[in-house]
Amino acid sequence: MSSYTVRDWVTIGLFGALWGAVEIVLGSYLHVIFPSQANTFLTGVLLGGIGVAVALTGRHFAPNKGSLFFIGVVTAILKLLSPSGAKAGPIVAILIEGALMEAVLWITRTERQWAFALAGALAVSWNLPHKFIMMRIMFGKDIVEVYTKMVRDGSQMLGLDVSAAWLILAILLLVRLIIGAIGGWSAWKLGSAVAHRLGQQKLAANETGR
Amino acid sequence: MLTAALFEGWRLAGLALVELAFGLAWSREGLHILRRPRFWTFVLSAAALGPFLVGEPDVLWGPFHLSREGLAAGLEMAGRAFTLMLAFGLGITELSLSNVTALFDRLGLRGLGFAVALAMNLLSTLREMATVTWQTIRLRGGMRRPLVSLRLFLITVIANTLGYGDEVVNAATVRAFDPNEGQPSSLPLRQADLWLAAALVVCSGLLLAL
Secondary structure (H helix, E strand, O other): OOOOOHHHHHHHHHHHHHHHHHHHHHHHHHHHHOOOOOOOHHHHHHHHHHHHHHHHHHHHHOOOOOHHHHHHHHHHHHHHHOOOOOOHHHHHHHHHHHHHHHHHHHHHOOOOHHHHHHHHHHHHHOHHHHHHHHHHHHHOOOHHHHHHHHHHHHHHHHOOOOOOHHHHHHHHHHHHHHHHHHHHHHHHHHHHHHHHHHHHHHHHHHHOOO | OHHHHHHHHHHHHHHHHHHHHHHHHHOHHHHHHHHOHHHHHHHHHHHHHHHHHOOOOOEEEOOEEEOHHHHHHHHHHHHHHHHHHHHHHHHHHOOOHHHHHHHHHHOOOHHHHHHHHHHHHHHHHHHHHHHHHHHHHHHOOHHHOHHHHHHHHHHHHHHHHHHHHHHHHHHHHHOOOOOOOOOOOOOOOOHHHHHHHHHHHHHHHHHHHO
């Protein structure tokens, strides 16, 4: 942690707040519309996609090892302390998504666009096993029951027959991977655009002698 | 199935009673969760959906085909959700921002505590920044090109947030704040902490044995 400067911690706090704001405002709204017992596919994918995009944009400005995980920790604490956020599921999901993004960038040992896309894809794909684990913990459901419900919901959503269970699960995973990859890809572009804009602002400030 | 549900029900009822007693004795504020309609909607929906979603329908009740197995499973799910959410609620009532910051400081993660506090204080500012940016874009006729407006909105909000971060960094530097300096304050262990740790070890052992 000694490599972290005040600016790094401030950046982690800022992007944790941005992700936290998305989780608290949009998350609470979506969880009211789609309660946990209903199909949470859309909620998870949407929040996951936006969350990874925000966190990975933050990595652009705090390129230290572990910063993504810490952004996740800050977001999870904000969610925990928010009036509507006393739910274990989203907090566990945020922490694991942060850890997964960090792990991907640590393993690939590069900060390029494809690595950001891969990190985003893996983080959002966590939603699939997350459902199994949290349903087991919260409601004591076994894996077969969760699997059956997921396939039934998926078949209704995709208009496929229930017998094509593996295809349904594969499509659900693929959609998560694609949304996550788009989130990571957008984060790279967004980070570059913001850096460009901040560079222009600094240049303008220097020219006017401020 | 019924025997298993009854056995699980007794265990859950016992746990819920322990939690309620704990709440009445030490954390009455934590019991406020029981007054929230959303809490009861969440818990009761698990019980209500069980007979429709789990098991084969074997009872006809008016226009509904219900499953007794599903009813037992639904009640068990509701019980688990009740005890877990109550325990979580009781736990976080005692958690405050200053506690979190102090905890990170004691763990030698002063910077992370600083980031969490910053993020918490930033939330209201962030809302104001987002509103002002959105209104500015809207008044300039940005709604005619939604995608370009969205991109501009995101870039502006993130750039303004980073600009706010610069002010925080300057303020922290002026106050000679260094996240890597200073000894973390020691964590005093009292007799009550040791009793609590021993009780947790015994409870964990019992749960694993059962």
